[in-house]
Amino acid sequence: MKTPLTAVAIxxxxxxxxxxxxxxxxATQLLDALSGHGVTGELVRAVDLTVSPGVxxxxxxxxxxxxxxxxxxxxxxxxxxxxxxxxxxxxxAQRVLERLDxxxxxxxxxxxxxxxDKVAVAGIVGNEDGAHHIAAILFQSLNxxxxxxxxxxxxxxxxxxMHTTDYKDLDQTPxxxxxxxxxxxxxxxxxxxxxxxxxxPVG
Amino acid sequence: MKTPLTAVAIxxxxxxxxxxxxxxxxATQLLDALSGHGVTGELVRAVDLTVSPGVxxxxxxxxxxxxxxxxxxxxxxxxxxxxxxxxxxxxxAQRVLERLDxxxxxxxxxxxxxxxDKVAVAGIVGNEDGAHHIAAILFQSLNxxxxxxxxxxxxxxxxxxMHTTDYKDLDQTPxxxxxxxxxxxxxxxxxxxxxxxxxxPVG
Amino acid sequence: MKTPLTAVAIxxxxxxxxxxxxxxxxATQLLDALSGHGVTGELVRAVDLTVSPGVxxxxxxxxxxxxxxxxxxxxxxxxxxxxxxxxxxxxxAQRVLERLDxxxxxxxxxxxxxxxDKVAVAGIVGNEDGAHHIAAILFQSLNxxxxxxxxxxxxxxxxxxMHTTDYKDLDQTPxxxxxxxxxxxxxxxxxxxxxxxxxxPVG
Amino acid sequence: MKTPLTAVAIxxxxxxxxxxxxxxxxATQLLDALSGHGVTGELVRAVDLTVSPGVxxxxxxxxxxxxxxxxxxxxxxxxxxxxxxxxxxxxxAQRVLERLDxxxxxxxxxxxxxxxDKVAVAGIVGNEDGAHHIAAILFQSLNxxxxxxxxxxxxxxxxxxMHTTDYKDLDQTPxxxxxxxxxxxxxxxxxxxxxxxxxxPVG
Numbered sequence: 001m002k003t004p005l006t007a008v009a010i011x012x013x014x015x016x017x018x019x020x021x022x023x024x025x026x027a028t029q030l031l032d033a034l035s036g037h038g039v040t041g042e043l044v045r046a047v048d049l050t051v052s053p054g055v056x057x058x059x060x061x062x063x064x065x066x067x068x069x070x071x072x073x074x075x076x077x078x079x080x081x082x083x084x085x086x087x088x089x090x091x092x093a094q095r096v097l098e099r100l101d102x103x104x105x106x107x108x109x110x111x112x113x114x115x116x117d118k119v120a121v122a123g124i125v126g127n128e129d130g131a132h133h134i135a136a137i138l139f140q141s142l143n144x145x146x147x148x149x150x151x152x153x154x155x156x157x158x159x160x161x162m163h164t165t166d167y168k169d170l171d172q173t174p175x176x177x178x179x180x181x182x183x184x185x186x187x188x189x190x191x192x193x194x195x196x197x198x199x200x201p202v203g
Numbered sequence: 204m205k206t207p208l209t210a211v212a213i214x215x216x217x218x219x220x221x222x223x224x225x226x227x228x229x230a231t232q233l234l235d236a237l238s239g240h241g242v243t244g245e246l247v248r249a250v251d252l253t254v255s256p257g258v259x260x261x262x263x264x265x266x267x268x269x270x271x272x273x274x275x276x277x278x279x280x281x282x283x284x285x286x287x288x289x290x291x292x293x294x295x296a297q298r299v300l301e302r303l304d305x306x307x308x309x310x311x312x313x314x315x316x317x318x319x320d321k322v323a324v325a326g327i328v329g330n331e332d333g334a335h336h337i338a339a340i341l342f343q344s345l346n347x348x349x350x351x352x353x354x355x356x357x358x359x360x361x362x363x364x365m366h367t368t369d370y371k372d373l374d375q376t377p378x379x380x381x382x383x384x385x386x387x388x389x390x391x392x393x394x395x396x397x398x399x400x401x402x403x404p405v406g
Numbered sequence: 407m408k409t410p411l412t413a414v415a416i417x418x419x420x421x422x423x424x425x426x427x428x429x430x431x432x433a434t435q436l437l438d439a440l441s442g443h444g445v446t447g448e449l450v451r452a453v454d455l456t457v458s459p460g461v462x463x464x465x466x467x468x469x470x471x472x473x474x475x476x477x478x479x480x481x482x483x484x485x486x487x488x489x490x491x492x493x494x495x496x497x498x499a500q501r502v503l504e505r506l507d508x509x510x511x512x513x514x515x516x517x518x519x520x521x522x523d524k525v526a527v528a529g530i531v532g533n534e535d536g537a538h539h540i541a542a543i544l545f546q547s548l549n550x551x552x553x554x555x556x557x558x559x560x561x562x563x564x565x566x567x568m569h570t571t572d573y574k575d576l577d578q579t580p581x582x583x584x585x586x587x588x589x590x591x592x593x594x595x596x597x598x599x600x601x602x603x604x605x606x607p608v609g
Numbered sequence: 610m611k612t613p614l615t616a617v618a619i620x621x622x623x624x625x626x627x628x629x630x631x632x633x634x635x636a637t638q639l640l641d642a643l644s645g646h647g648v649t650g651e652l653v654r655a656v657d658l659t660v661s662p663g664v665x666x667x668x669x670x671x672x673x674x675x676x677x678x679x680x681x682x683x684x685x686x687x688x689x690x691x692x693x694x695x696x697x698x699x700x701x702a703q704r705v706l707e708r709l710d711x712x713x714x715x716x717x718x719x720x721x722x723x724x725x726d727k728v729a730v731a732g733i734v735g736n737e738d739g740a741h742h743i744a745a746i747l748f749q750s751l752n753x754x755x756x757x758x759x760x761x762x763x764x765x766x767x768x769x770x771m772h773t774t775d776y777k778d779l780d781q782t783p784x785x786x787x788x789x790x791x792x793x794x795x796x797x798x799x800x801x802x803x804x805x806x807x808x809x810p811v812g
Contacts, residue, residue, distance in 0.1 A: 332765075
């Protein structure tokens with residue numbers, strides 16, 4: 001039997017609950033795809049929480065990042081999903097990356113970075129244009145703090161240039177998106193399991 | 204005598220007042236450089252205000268963006284300054300860009316985009332690496348909503364790779380930064396004055 | 407009567423002549439749009455020339471960059487058009503940018519950078535995704551060497567995510583592309599004329 | 610005993626041999642670091658070969674990409690090193706990415722993408738600024754065609770903003786660069802070995 005794994009998906013929509021969100025939809029679909037590979041997951045909608053500006057692991061006051069951080073540290077797989085605004089990852093997504101920056105100073109009991117052996121996949125939705133650029137930024141940032149990126153580890157959808165349809169309003173999931181999702185989930189679960197069995201060595 | 208001009212500088216530091224900020228410093232220096240060309244300016248520290256997530260010009264509730272927006276619409280020159288976190292413009296900077304996105308739907312009395320004839324310059328500070336990438340994103344985003352970018356319109360400072368010195372802690376402004384600042388200010392003022400005299404034509 | 411202006415369009419397709427090219431098509435359309443504003447233009451297809459690797463204004467040997475450079479220096483407006491490969495501007499486009507890098511060391515008779523008072527517009531085509539990112543890079547690079555970027559100075563077309571249609575195979579120019587082209591051409595001509603009348607001041 | 614592995618490093622300097630090159634130096638250092646983990650490697654200096662423009666695996670004529678491609682397919686680890694020009698990866702680097710684009714259509718005997726189970730690390734050198742942006746683009750592009758990115762899989766060096774020192778002219782390798790190199794090599798070898806033992810599953 002395969003080792004059970006856990007995932008946390010962070011949706012970085014700008015819209016507080018209960019508004020419907022394309023990012024939430026893609027995040028949920030990615031968690032569903034992962035569940036077919038023995039991965040149990042949960043969704044965090046970051047904009048519903050107070051994530052304070054700063055680059056410490058706990059900014060104090062009403063900062064709710066520490067609870068998100070705990071879930072990231074407890075999970076084997078991070079599913080990072082952002083909408084596209086002005087061609088960029090959202091301000092909510094950037095806020096999450098800024099808070100993950102603190103992990104550069106953190107190590108586990110064996111002296112390794114806290115996020116080693118964890119796998120990250122990227123999901124990007126938008127009306128039009130921006131996904132490769134954003135996937136690049138997410139991969140670089142998440143890799144820098146310690147995540148490993150599985151082969152073909154991003155999933156995205158955009159419409160044609162200057163169009164305005166939302167992913168959540170499509171009649172059905174486009175076949176190519178479904179295929180990319182299937183590949184990313186399969187590879188993420190495989191890689192997380194391989195790294196759980198064979199952890200990165202100490203320094 | 205030269206036409207008087209106005210500028211608004213938005214500093215996108217993550218640190219609320221009264222903490223000292225490299226972004227505030229660079230923004231202030233850019234305003235000073237502009238003042239030598241007949242430009243009167245003011246500084247907005249965005250993190251001190253509630254800028255709500257969203258892409259409307261007024262998100263309602265306690266949203267304080269409308270007051271910033273008013274100052275941007277009243278000014279001839281926008282000085283947009285951001286720190287660098289994870290190699291990216293800050294979440295505060297991205298929040299400001301998201302709110303400027305609303306201007307794509309706004310037009311002036313003559314049917315032109317509200318931000319036409321205005322000039323934008325970019326300022327970027329960081330411990331190390333990221334300025335070209337961020338200047339690119341700022342130029343593209345600000346140009347898309349209507350700003351014109353003057354020749355050599357960016358100013359930046361970073362230290363050597365993986366170093367940790369802040370711009371505000373340098374003994375003095377590096378000569379090359381001072382020179383870039385002088386050029387950007389001179390060109391911005393010249394261009395804003397030229398566009399004020401000869402506005403972009405109607406559609 | 408309006409001051410006559412000149413433009414040079416550099417198409418950075420990977421395909422040597424006589425293959426049909428979406429980049430050439432967009433470049434030609436932009437030149438046509440400019441001609442309606444008193445701008446006479448010509449098209450250079452860079453891949454048909456030997457543009458040697460390096461960052462000098464003349465790499466010697468069979469390097470044909472000097473002839474392109476001459477045309478750029480003689481023109482008031484640069485129309486820079488690139489296809490999208492792997493989400494990026496083409497290797498041919500990057501080669502052109504590298505050669506323009508040499509202009510950072512060049513000054514005119516009055517001691518100003520050689521490219522001051524010139525205006526650049528960006529055109530980007532691709533099957534899917536990448537235009538904002540590429541426009542950003544083109545704006546930053548071209549601005550850095552001295553070009554001014556007119557309001558809403560980019561034009562692009564991409565299809566839906568992971569689609570494979572080429573711009574040149576569309577039945578007709580999409581209305582939003584035509585509209586963006588019209589705006590970019592109008593603004594570029596206006597700005598180039600304004601800068602020709604009122605040049606950036608010396609140092 | 611550990612499974613022996615192989616690596617190919619592609620240096621994307623703009624300078625043909627025998628000029629000294631910072632990219633070649635970093636690539637050689639990365640291969641040395643890998644050799645300490647049982648990885649045998651070789652260096653390819655792409656600019657010395659004719660890599661034709663295009664996106665096919667063999668463009669015919671005097672195209673020498675097929676020999677590079679063979680070495681990439683034979684290796685377990687790709688070390689991709691580029692210099693920074695205009696804040697971007699070099700035109701030679703982009704040319705290599707364009708040619709790797711062809712792998713999106715290629716599959717192995719089991720129907721999997723040809724590059725699955727292979728690991729890529731990124732090396733970036735420059736006088737100043739650009740490494741995070743370029744690492745992001747390399748990770749996204751290489752991941753898209755099938756490579757897996759090991760935790761903290763990039764190594765870079767830049768000087769302070771607007772400085773002009775080359776990596777190859779430093780008195781010694783900066784400690785932080787040496788440390789990043791050690792981590793990237795260790796993690797790449799570990800991951801490549803893990804994926805060789807446990808290949809990504811079919812479909």
